[in-house]
Amino acid sequence: MAVSRQGRTPVWAKIAEDLRSKIAEGAYQPDTRLPTEADLTAQYGVARATVRQALTALVNDGLIVPRAPRGYFVRLRQPLFYRPQQEFRPQPQTPEMDRFMADHSAEGREPRQTIDVSIVEPPADVKKRLRLADGEMAAVRRRIRYLDGEPFHTNDSYYPLSIVQDTEIMRPLDIARGANEVLAESGHRQVRALDEIYVRMPTPDEIQRLDLGPGTPVACHICTGLCEDGTPVRVVVNILPGDRHVIVYERGGMRGAGNE
Incomplete structure (x- = not known):
């Protein structure tokens, strides 16, 4: 199918839109290869450089991924359902798995994580x-969580050093009963939390840690844990790639929902 060069829209953009529509309609299924650059050049009747511009646009959109030397593939999306409201639910009792590990092992996917403490x-x-x-230090537990070998999100938990320096929080190991319980045992029980969610483009460090492709936005979920008297004892920064997550909230008390 030849693409007309008339009109104000660039030819490469028209090709990109045509391929985008075919992906959305299922003509090209997830994890399948697109036609080669040579095939697309013949199909659209354009120069190879024009086809490359269109493919680059789809890469930047996060719709396809290059896999040299095999070509371009439709991105396979298996999103993780991220549930901030489960922050204070009981932890799994198995010492080798934290809450995340238990949840996603049950789904048949292979989870793992790395932990660094500094x-x-x-x-x-x-x-x-x-x-x-000023000058007061913090301890941070920096984690990268993986599913099926792919980094899915980062989880960096910051604590005032003065309240955690002699606790398990300082060890680069999973805490079976959870860091929240460790804080409670040391007299710093969290009774409420303030959640903030920002959507933005990633920083260079986040791109590197999460192996993000071009054009992938992230959600930044910041959770501040507070004691009964309002003292903050923990700040958790979660970075969630937009192509790998669905953020799910469960709410009660919906009487009158929909009324303005």
Whole structure:
């Protein structure tokens, strides 16, 4: 099918839109290969460079992925259902798996995670949320969580060093009963949390940690845990790639829902 060069829309954009529509309609199924550049060049009656522009646009949209030397494939999406409201539910009792590991092992997918613990001067936004004084240090547990070998999200938990320095939180190991319970045992039980969700493009560090492709936005979920007296004792920064997550909230008390 030849593509007309008339009109104000660039030819490569028309090709990209045609391929985008075919992907949406199922003509090209997830994890299947698109026609080769040579085949697309013949199909649309354009120069190879024009086809490459169209394919680059779809890569930037997150719709296809290049797999050299085999060509371009429709991205296979198997989103994780991310549930912020489950923050304070009981932890799994098996010491080798945290909440995340138990949930997704049950779904038949292969989970794993890496954990790194360090003492840092926290970023300014974390410092403000924890109400730390100038020069006061924090401990951070930095985790990357994987499903089927793909990094799915990061989970960085910051604590005032003064309240966790002699606890299990300082060890780069999974805490079977959960860090929330460790805090409670040390006299810092969290009774409520403030959740903030921002949608933005990733930082270079996030791109590297999560192996993000071009044009992939992220949701940044920041959870600040508070004690009974309102003292913040933990700030968790979760980075969720937009092509790998569905954020799910469950709410009660919907009497009168839909009324403005």
